[in-house]
Amino acid sequence: MNAGFLFVLPVIIPVIAGLLVYFRPEYREEAKRVAFVRIMLCVTAAFVFLIDLLPEAGLHLFSLTPELPVLFQSDGMAKIFITLVAVMWLASGFFSFEYMKHEENHQRYYLFFLCSFGVLVGLGLSANYLTMYMFYELMTLLTMPLVLHSGKKEAVQAAFKYLFYSVFGALMGLLGFFFIYNYGTTITFTAGGVLDMAKVAGHENKLLAVVFLVVLGFGTKAGMFPLHAWLPTAHPVAPAPASAVLSGVITKAGILGVVRVIYYLIGPDFIRGTWVQYAWLGLALATVFMGSMMAYKEKVLKKRLAYSTVSQVSYVMFGLAVLNQAAFIGAILHVVFHSFIKDVLFLAAGAIIYKTGRTNVTELKGIGKEMPIVMWCFALASLGLVGIPPLAGFVSKWYLAVGSLESGVPFFNWFGPVILLASALLTAGYLLTIVIDAFFPGSDFPMDTLTKKEPSYYMTVPLIALTFFIVWLGLFPGGLYSMIESFAASVF
Amino acid sequence: MELVQNFPLLSIIIMTSCGAICTLLKGKAAKWYCLVCLAATLALNLFAFFYTLQNGAYVYYMGRWSAPWGNEIKVGVIEALLASAFAFVMILSVLGGLEHILEDVESTKVNLYFVMIAFLMLTLLILVYTNDIFTAYVFVEINTIASCALVMMRYKPGKTLVATTKYMIMSLLGSSLFLFAVCILYNITGHLLMEPMGQEVRRLYAEGQYLFPLTVAIAFMGVGLSIKGALFPFHTWLPDAHGSATTTSSAVLSGLVLKGYIFLLIKIYCRVIGLDVLAGDHMPDVLFLFGAAAMVIGSVRAMQQTDLKRLLAYSSISQVGYIFVGLGLGTEAGIAAAIVQILAHAVTKPMLFCAAGGFMNVSGGSRKLQDMTGAGRRDPLSGAAFLVGVFSMIGIPLFAGFTTKLTLTQAALGHGSVKCVLALIVIIVSTVLNALYYIPTVSTLFSARNDLTPYRNRYAHYHVPYVAAMVLFMIVNICVGTLAGPLLEAIYAGLPSLGM
Numbered sequence: 004m005n006a007g008f009l010f011v012l013p014v015i016i017p018v019i020a021g022l023l024v025y026f027r028p029e030y031r032e033e034a035k036r037v038a039f040v041r042i043m044l045c046v047t048a049a050f051v052f053l054i055d056l057l058p059e060a061g062l063h064l065f066s067l068t069p070e071l072p073v074l075f076q077s078d079g080m081a082k083i084f085i086t087l088v089a090v091m092w093l094a095s096g097f098f099s100f101e102y103m104k105h106e107e108n109h110q111r112y113y114l115f116f117l118c119s120f121g122v123l124v125g126l127g128l129s130a131n132y133l134t135m136y137m138f139y140e141l142m143t144l145l146t147m148p149l150v151l152h153s154g155k156k157e158a159v160q161a162a163f164k165y166l167f168y169s170v171f172g173a174l175m176g177l178l179g180f181f182f183i184y185n186y187g188t189t190i191t192f193t194a195g196g197v198l199d200m201a202k203v204a205g206h207e208n209k210l211l212a213v214v215f216l217v218v219l220g221f222g223t224k225a226g227m228f229p230l231h232a233w234l235p236t237a238h239p240v241a242p243a244p245a246s247a248v249l250s251g252v253i254t255k256a257g258i259l260g261v262v263r264v265i266y267y268l269i270g271p272d273f274i275r276g277t278w279v280q281y282a283w284l285g286l287a288l289a290t291v292f293m294g295s296m297m298a299y300k301e302k303v304l305k306k307r308l309a310y311s312t313v314s315q316v317s318y319v320m321f322g323l324a325v326l327n328q329a330a331f332i333g334a335i336l337h338v339v340f341h342s343f344i345k346d347v348l349f350l351a352a353g354a355i356i357y358k359t360g361r362t363n364v365t366e367l368k369g370i371g372k373e374m375p376i377v378m379w380c381f382a383l384a385s386l387g388l389v390g391i392p393p394l395a396g397f398v399s400k401w402y403l404a405v406g407s408l409e410s411g412v413p414f415f416n417w418f419g420p421v422i423l424l425a426s427a428l429l430t431a432g433y434l435l436t437i438v439i440d441a442f443f444p445g446s447d448f449p450m451d452t453l454t455k456k457e458p459s460y461y462m463t464v465p466l467i468a469l470t471f472f473i474v475w476l477g478l479f480p481g482g483l484y485s486m487i488e489s490f491a492a493s494v495f
Numbered sequence: 496m497e498l499v500q501n502f503p504l505l506s507i508i509i510m511t512s513c514g515a516i517c518t519l520l521k522g523k524a525a526k527w528y529c530l531v532c533l534a535a536t537l538a539l540n541l542f543a544f545f546y547t548l549q550n551g552a553y554v555y556y557m558g559r560w561s562a563p564w565g566n567e568i569k570v571g572v573i574e575a576l577l578a579s580a581f582a583f584v585m586i587l588s589v590l591g592g593l594e595h596i597l598e599d600v601e602s603t604k605v606n607l608y609f610v611m612i613a614f615l616m617l618t619l620l621i622l623v624y625t626n627d628i629f630t631a632y633v634f635v636e637i638n639t640i641a642s643c644a645l646v647m648m649r650y651k652p653g654k655t656l657v658a659t660t661k662y663m664i665m666s667l668l669g670s671s672l673f674l675f676a677v678c679i680l681y682n683i684t685g686h687l688l689m690e691p692m693g694q695e696v697r698r699l700y701a702e703g704q705y706l707f708p709l710t711v712a713i714a715f716m717g718v719g720l721s722i723k724g725a726l727f728p729f730h731t732w733l734p735d736a737h738g739s740a741t742t743t744s745s746a747v748l749s750g751l752v753l754k755g756y757i758f759l760l761i762k763i764y765c766r767v768i769g770l771d772v773l774a775g776d777h778m779p780d781v782l783f784l785f786g787a788a789a790m791v792i793g794s795v796r797a798m799q800q801t802d803l804k805r806l807l808a809y810s811s812i813s814q815v816g817y818i819f820v821g822l823g824l825g826t827e828a829g830i831a832a833a834i835v836q837i838l839a840h841a842v843t844k845p846m847l848f849c850a851a852g853g854f855m856n857v858s859g860g861s862r863k864l865q866d867m868t869g870a871g872r873r874d875p876l877s878g879a880a881f882l883v884g885v886f887s888m889i890g891i892p893l894f895a896g897f898t899t900k901l902t903l904t905q906a907a908l909g910h911g912s913v914k915c916v917l918a919l920i921v922i923i924v925s926t927v928l929n930a931l932y933y934i935p936t937v938s939t940l941f942s943a944r945n946d947l948t949p950y951r952n953r954y955a956h957y958h959v960p961y962v963a964a965m966v967l968f969m970i971v972n973i974c975v976g977t978l979a980g981p982l983l984e985a986i987y988a989g990l991p992s993l994g995m
Contacts, residue, residue, distance in 0.1 A: 067980060068983060111943075133892055137891060140891045167930070167931060170889070181901075
């Protein structure tokens with residue numbers, strides 16, 4: 004109980020800031036609004052980084068009933084998640100200052116953008132199921148307005164689709180909460196699980212079914228088959244910086260939910276070797292392959308990226324479902340790397356839309372000459388996602404494959420890596436073709452007529468910074484690896 | 496006898512006299528007098544609540560005639576808690592709908608409205624406290640009359656009149672069934688007080704005598720009070736009556752009147768019949784099934800509504816289903832969950848109705864959802880209250896609805912039979928359905944599309960009573976959500992005196 008009070012600040016500051024932006028008339032003026040939001044983003048991120056630096060701590064806010072407290076803690080998983088949130092919100096926030104110039108309703112956008120920042124930090128810091136569920140629901144409700152931002156019919160429809168899928172998924176999570184509350188010794192996240200085996204005896208099948216539903220429920224947010232259909236509809240219609248955080252971070256909230264429930268409440272041993280593990284592996288692999296295929300077929304750039312998210316987040320799901328340490332580390336590494344990569348890709352797509360209005364991949368010939376910085380970032384991120392060393396994606400996929408092969412799970416131990424490789428090929432197919440067309444449009448393409456359209460620093464600096472991290476983490480993943488390893492060891 | 500022990504009866508006397516005196520007063524004076532009396536009732540019952548919390552339940556003999564002859568009221572923790580909550584919600588509903596009362600009711604009849612409010616409060620107090628089954632019947636009837644009058648007070652002939660007549664017929668059907676049941680029970684036991692009657696019923700059941708009349712009585716009691724409590728499939732009167740009444744009436748009818756009957760049913764089933772006898776007759780199973788059906792069908796019907804008040808009325812049907820599911824589990828935890836839901840819904844639904852009234856003000860008095868496009872922006876206070884209500888209905892932690900969901904699922908898991916699975920399924924399905932119709936409603940209310948409504952330039956003018964009511968409603972809702980621990984403790988402390 005030393006640094007505990009700090010936990011409230013990064014949750015509450017962005018929420019208050021968001022309300023101020025929305026309700027104070029002086030923030031209708033763009034310059035003042037941008038200055039204020041910029042400071043608030045930096046302050047919140049600073050608090051998040053401060054929490055990272057301090058040793059692990061907990062905070063007991065208050066209790067619903069004696070067994071149901073609202074608790075915060077900063078363990079390894081929480082630190083990784085909130086850091087990701089802070090970095091992505093900083094990058095996307097700065098990008099928004101320029102991008103939002105061609106959208107309307109700025110105050111509303113920043114209200115929900117900032118509020119969801121606070122809520123996601125809260126989600127990351129949650130130390131028990133109750134707190135996590137509360138922030139999880141709030142996250143859905145606060146990010147929905149980002150999807151329907153444009154107010155067009157398709158945006159509104161997409162937003163409701165998002166909402167219904169998410170609420171349904173979260174309620175399956177709630178079902179799990181009730182069962183764990185009944186069959187566990189506590190609802191506080193404890194590495195290795197909290198199940199009270201004396202109570203569980205005789206009810207294993209019921210509980211396994213519930214665990215499966217919980218995985219499906221949180222898997223909804225992570226875009227896992229069969230509840231993935233909202234993702235390719237909802238992510239592309241949001242403004243680009245919002246799509247970036249939706250795809251980059253909010254899908255990972257579903258992953259966080261699964262990690263917390265499986266590794267910190269149920270315990271990996273309970274489902275190892277059961278039908279739940281096999282079904283989960285199967286669904287994850289199906290999603291990996293299907294997402295890549297759909298992305299390959301899709302012609303609209305942002306939709307293609309959304310399908311790519313479906314596929315990539317299920318890499319993480321696969322790693323979690325293998326239930327051993329190497330795959331777990333690979334999964335968490337992939338959470339981090341995919342966040343950076345997908346943020347860059349969406350922001351680059353946003354920059355292209357902002358400057359040229361082009362949304363279709365066939366229109367992107369020669370764009371490498373018009374917007375070299377943006378496209379270089381896009382190219383490096385694409386290579387990272389395909390998994391070419393020394394870029395970030397390689398390391399995570401390596402551990403995923405190694406973990407899977409070591410695991411001894413029948414059939415899936417070799418089938419998993421095969422699917423992952425096939426999907427990597429497809430990833431190359433749908434991303435690198437864009438890059439190739441952008442830089443080498445062919446000899447008959449009138450390259451000389453193109454003019455420079457590079458966007459302003461608000462857009463390029465976040466892109467370059469994130470791309471730098473993709474390269475950096477690919478070259479030197481050791482620090483991150485040992486951090487993940489330190490808490491991965493405790494859950495097995 | 497300690498002074499505090501007189502307080503429940505004193506509050507009953509205050510409300511009776513309030514009703515009588517309000518007939519003589521002019522509208523405005525009647526309003527103030529009624530509010531003061533309600534506040535006094537609230538204070539007295541709160542004292543009684545804290546007294547019983549410390550000293551346990553007690554029986555108050557009217558006119559010092561002891562059982563089995565006299566009439567008595569029994570004051571336990573749950574009774575006092577519910578009485579205080581009902582008084583509190585009544586005050587807030589009156590404050591929240593005050594403007595509409597003055598608009599909707601003919602100016603010469605405003606005082607009569609407060610007469611009816613006073614009588615309604617009186618009957619609710621008696622239904623909660625009485626230990627005499629015939630007194631309960633009498634006040635069920637008075638309650639019916641008062642609530643019909645409250646529906647009809649809205650000065651618009653036609654639809655309201657039809658709604659009231661429908662309500663009246665269904666209500667009378669319910670109370671006559673109840674009367675039959677009372678007659679049968681009196682015949683086979685020879686008592687009217689609940690406790691002696693209960694002992695006699697258990698003896699008869701153990702000896703295997705009069706089993707058929709007993710079953711009939713249990714069934715009539717259940718069906719009669721279910722009609723009045725708007726349990727599916729006897730709910731058809733509710734949307735018309737609640738949808739067409741003035742704001743306060745809708746709030747009070749949905750939030751309190753239904754709960755008065757349902758609590759009476761719980762009390763009779765626990766104290767007179769006993770849960771073991773009841774289980775032998777499979778009455779809990781029947782109530783459980785209809786409750787579960789109500790949870791789903793009420794929500795489905797609510798999805799089809801375009802009129803905000805009817806939507807809220809259908810949502811009440813689904814919420815009443817939760818209470819009956821709790822009761823139908825037939826366990827201590829189930830009854831506790833039912834009582835939590837009575838409280839949670841009593842603080843949530845009136846708030847939603849009052850907020851709907853606020854939206855009507857900025858939408859030219861229309862109740863159509865489309866006309867209310869953006870009403871939450873033009874009237875942010877009602878908008879905030881509506882949001883709190885919706886969060887509670889969807890069951891987000893820290894709001895009242897979550898407490899219900901938590902206690903009800905715990906009760907279901909403790910039950911551990913096929914009912915457990917069924918209960919969990921309907922809770923999840925009904926929550927999803929709640930989200931499906933409340934969230935689109937919220938998005939319409941906060942929509943920025945000005946072209947859909949002709950009332951885009953009407954902004955809210957707040958009055959002190961309305962602001963106070965809405966703010967208090969929100970605070971109470973969050974209190975029920977966050978102070979679940981002490982609340983459950985109090986309810987469990989009160990269950991033995993209910994006859995568990």
